[in-house]
Amino acid sequence: MNIVNKQVKIYKYELTLPTILWFLLAAIAVTLELSRGLNSINNFLIYKGVFQHTLQHQNLYLQYPNEYDDANHYGPLFSIIIAPFAMLNNYVGCFLWCMANAATLFVAIKYLPLTSHQKNVILLITAVEMMTSTHSVQFNPMLTSWMLLAFILIEKELDIWATLFIVAGFYVKLYGIVGLAFFFFSKHKIKFIGWFVFWLIVLFCLPMVMSSPAFIVQSYQDWYHSLVAKNVQNTDSSIAMNLQDLSVLGMVRRIFKVANLRNYLIIVPAGIMLLLPYVRVSQFKHVYFRLSYLALLLISVVIFSTSAESPTYVIAVTGVAIWFVVQAVPTAKWVYLLLIFTIVVTTFSVTDLFPHSVRVNFFIAYALKALPCFSVWLVLMYQLLFNKYKTIKINKV
Numbered sequence: 009m010n011i012v013n014k015q016v017k018i019y020k021y022e023l024t025l026p027t028i029l030w031f032l033l034a035a036i037a038v039t040l041e042l043s044r045g046l047n048s049i050n051n052f053l054i055y056k057g058v059f060q061h062t063l064q065h066q067n068l069y070l071q072y073p074n075e076y077d078d079a080n081h082y083g084p085l086f087s088i089i090i091a092p093f094a095m096l097n098n099y100v101g102c103f104l105w106c107m108a109n110a111a112t113l114f115v116a117i118k119y120l121p122l123t124s125h126q127k128n129v130i131l132l133i134t135a136v137e138m139m140t141s142t143h144s145v146q147f148n149p150m151l152t153s154w155m156l157l158a159f160i161l162i163e164k165e166l167d168i169w170a171t172l173f174i175v176a177g178f179y180v181k182l183y184g185i186v187g188l189a190f191f192f193f194s195k196h197k198i199k200f201i202g203w204f205v206f207w208l209i210v211l212f213c214l215p216m217v218m219s220s221p222a223f224i225v226q227s228y229q230d231w232y233h234s235l236v237a238k239n240v241q242n243t244d245s246s247i248a249m250n251l252q253d254l255s256v257l258g259m260v261r262r263i264f265k266v267a268n269l270r271n272y273l274i275i276v277p278a279g280i281m282l283l284l285p286y287v288r289v290s291q292f293k294h295v296y297f298r299l300s301y302l303a304l305l306l307i308s309v310v311i312f313s314t315s316a317e318s319p320t321y322v323i324a325v326t327g328v329a330i331w332f333v334v335q336a337v338p339t340a341k342w343v344y345l346l347l348i349f350t351i352v353v354t355t356f357s358v359t360d361l362f363p364h365s366v367r368v369n370f371f372i373a374y375a376l377k378a379l380p381c382f383s384v385w386l387v388l389m390y391q392l393l394f395n396k397y398k399t400i401k402i403n404k405v
Contacts, residue, residue: 026131034110037142051145052102059094062087069234084215084227085179109149116153126333133329137322144319152323158187167200175207183309242314255316258375285392294397296334303330304388311378318358324381350380
């Protein structure tokens, strides 16, 4: 029996090996961080600060050295998302927050229009990146799930909820706005636009329930200025061991020593290329075409972002995993090689499998974590433009 589909029966539930591994890795990661004390869950303290400072009408984007290191870079809506966890004890809240992130991504993957086997393969490929993000107590697994759910809900013609996740992702971390690309796959475009505008208004105002209109409006302005400043910091090549900008832009900057590279020189051509698959309207009816475009977007939002860091790559690697499982069967050897390349260089390059000097002076120094995902991005772009997709019946489980 294939190990991916091997099942273990526990009481009245049947759990697959990937499911057990998924939640075990998440629990191990957060437990290890909690065992090291509050300094190891600094991100959760920042998140908790967003909730508390919103209640107290304090600037969400200043540094509060007596409470935590660094500063918040999430939008005001995040105060609502983190509230149930922020009201708990730091250790309990942090543990539940990390497990909630793992659970939402797990559920989203399970609802993809794929076979059970394909979903389990995605879980196995993505598990270590999920664990890496959990080690940093990050929001990225949940954000990934929102992007997947936006796609899934449009597939189910539930545009009202799809647009909710798109707007929520945008108001928390901007990345979620890429979900607008699914508009072209919607069968109810007028409803899509109407619900999108509705959620833009509702979610903009929602944090005002726990604060005030004036404070939230000001907070969105402060958020904009904080993101501009963060972009400058992310691309500063003078910062030793800069763990930000692990992107295609970062690779160009670091490999070719182009410190003054203008981001738009890469982002604009990439954005134009992302639009090209839309000319193949006849292919929209094929689920593998739509899934391939979903994979392309998940990879794009990371590899062309100056804010890309190691924990962000759970988004991109989920895209790589989706790309892998929709390849033609029998799968070509080069597809396996590209997947292995991604697992080794993107997923494991920041782990202890490589010596510290290699991680810092090679992988991080040249932002090479982005290279395999960029390679898959190029393959996806070619396939979306030239492959002839077929209608495939999926056994939904």
